[in-house]
Amino acid sequence: MKKNWKKFWKLGSEEFNTQFFNVTKDGELTVKEGNYIYNLPQLVRKYGTSLEILFPFILEHRLSDLIEYFNAYMKIYGYRGKFFYHYPMKVNQNKEVVMPLLSEGAHLEVTSENELWIVKKLWEGEKFHSKIRVLCNGPKTEAYLKLVVELKAKGLNIIPIAEDEGELEQLIKMKGDIGIRVDLDIKADSRWDKKIDRFGIPERRILSLGKIRNLKVLHYHMGSQISTQKSLLDGVKRGFDIYKELVKTHPNLDTLDIGGGMGVPYEKKKFYTAKIMANKIVKLLKKLADKEGIRHPNLAVEWGQYVVAPSQVTIYKVIAEKPIHKGNAKSWYVIDGSFMNDLIDTWAIHQKWHVAPINNAAGGELKRVWLAGSSCDSDDKYTAGGSYILLPKLKDSTDQYVMIFDTGAYQDALASHHCLLSSPAKLIAQDGVVKIARKRETSEMVGRLFGWSNGDGK
Ligand SMILES: Cc1ncc(COP(=O)(O)O)c(C=O)c1O
Structure with missing residues (x-):
């Protein structure tokens, strides 16, 4: 029987x-944006590897669907609070x-003076509506607070969130709205070790x-890549318990911000969906607020990687093969890039990824392999958690690319520059047009980062 590749x-x-x-039937991977098709091996032949490709239309789809789910369920259940999506900029600060995301209706969450500076730049360039809400998390340095005050005075909707009681003392004196972060008990x-949480104020x-x-x-944030529906809903319940107490003495309090944490099916195994969660969260909050007889809170979410992760892929060429004598895989495929540098979570948090070939993907023999990065570090590898990845057997006649x-x-x-x-x-692929957003670094460019500006040793 023919295999469904x-x-x-x-x-x-x-x-x-x-x-x-x-x-395709020739085994080449493609991406379809409406009537446009991007052929990935063709892009690789033109632009070389290592290569990242961002598809902004995927971002737009994900965000508009997410906002629609929440608004639709709010309507269905007669929920009278509003929904606010805040994009946590830390997830990916690139302009593209x-x-x-802003054009699709995102509000923002920032964590540092420098992320807030981007808001200032956007506003000065008249690319930022002053109604967009900006939540400011993260420890507030003097310079960060100064920028908060400056942008508030200019009429931007900036809401600093107190991370601790010291910050609260400062924020309480400020003009305009503020928030507080609770450390839920x-x-x-999730993978995040939360035995002792240094963020937020204890319940x-x-x-x-x-x-x-x-x-x-x-506001609360329980962790990233939360793996169960129950855990997300437990957070909402617990957050609401605090909210309902606070609202008794704080009539101005009207928003529950449930932070990030919505997961991504990186491993392409069964996972809960945003549609299901939007349904359950709205239904739950309505039930809880009605039971208490209080106004339905506005709901803010800061789901970052859920929206952004699937919009980008990274492609490498296999540059060498080395046998593995003891292990679940038969060979190392050495790639022309680095997990430790380009996909650092592989090393830092043992992130699992889905990997597929972008050519020779519809036939031929497959091999159990592990991937090795090009740095000298033995940790620069991807072994799918010690299991293996199936990829085409290498042929002398064609280069093999993996995504x-x-x-x-x-x-x-x-990202970093181990071994320089x-x-x-x-690349950015949008509306059928492919543009270079960032050139592959030359030796000169990398050298400059380390102070070798003229190539003359100075
Ligand atoms: C306060 C806060 N909000 C949102 C996020 C985004 O989390 P995620 O990308 O897992 O949704 C983070 C991530 O660390 C965070 O610290």
Whole structure:
């Protein structure tokens, strides 16, 4: 029987966020944007590897669907609060990511002075509506607070969130709305070690703080890549418990911000969906608020990697093969890039990825392999958690390219230059047009980062 290669490589599936991906009968992977088709091996032949490709239309789809789910369920259940999506900029601060999200209706969440500076730049360039809400998390340095005050005075809708009681003392004196972050006393099903949380104010303290004059938002963030529906809903329940107490003495408080954490099916295994969660969260909050007889809170979410991760892929060429004598895989495929540099979460948090070939993907023999990065570091590898990846057997006649899916979240800002390897080039594919967003780094460019500005040793 003929193999269904599309299914085999987990392409064309909405559940796995690969609905725009397909494979031709010649075994080449493609991405479809409406009537436009991007042929990935063709792009690689033109632009070389290592290569990142960002598809802003995927971002736009994900965000507009998400906003629609929440608004639709709010309507269905007669929920009278509003929904606010806040894009956490830390997930990917690149202009080509932030701009499409803003145009789809995202509000923002920032974590540092420098992220807030981007808001200032956008506003000065008249690309930012002053109604867009900006939540300011993260420890507030003097310079960060100064910028908050400056932008508030200019009429922007900036809401600083107090991370601790010291910050609260400062924020309480500020003009305009503020928020506080509570450290919920429950553990989320996520990789994040939360035995001791250094973020936020503990539940019992928050309830004994007394009146906070300008309190508008109650915020919590339980962790990233939360793996169960139950855990997300437990957070909402617990957050609401604090909210309902605070609202008794703070009539201005009207927003519950449930932070980030919505997961991505990186491994292309069964996972809960945003549609299901939007339904359950709205239904739950309505029930809880009605039971207490209080106004339905506005609901803010800061789901970052859920929106961004699937919009980018990273492609490498296999440059060498080495046998593995003891292990679940038969060979190393050495790639012309680095997990430690370009996809650092592979090393830092043992992130699992979906990997597929972009050519020779519809026939021929497959091999159990592990991937090795080009740095000298023995940790620069991807072994699918010690299991193996299936990829085509290498042929003398053709180069083999491999693609890592869902690389849009966090990896760019975390990227590094171990062994002074170059970062991948980045393309943006939108409306049938492919543009270079970032050239592949030359030796000169990398050298400059380390102070070798003229190549003359000075
Ligand atoms: C306060 C806050 N909000 C939102 C996020 C985004 O989380 P995620 O990308 O997992 O949705 C983070 C991530 O660390 C965070 O610290």
